[in-house]
Amino acid sequence: MSPWAIGAGNGEEAGLELFRRSGRSRPGKGEAPGPRSGPETGEGEGYGKKIRCAACGSGVTSRDRKTERGGSHEHSFFNPVGLVFVIGCFTDCPGCAVLAPRSTEFTWFPGHAWQLALCRACLEHLGWRYVSPDGDSFFGLILDRLVERD
């Protein structure tokens, strides 16, 4: 059984991810080739190695959900007050709460509006969700606010 089929209470979305991922022909740099089959993590969430909120340790997303935009998973950007952010792109982040208002001001990904993405558990600002009018959406999360730990 695919680990994607038993999601964290969002079976429909997990199915969609599987569909999208199947169109990707090559694994990202430094990733294992393909998801591990049936990891018995004992946590009841059937996806790969977890990526957690560094502030509270709550699960945010997983390595399987890393994706690329513009040919790279990682991007460095300056915000309007000159702070640098190193962000990583993810297809989906079940552990993020997304704030509703969308903005295209200072967007780092042309054509995409952004929304703030917070840790669901502690409300730490973890990054942004990007949405384009043609339906593309992904998360850009600030990498130094995350830890990879199962």
Ligand SMILES: [Zn+2]
């Ligand atoms: Zn948190």
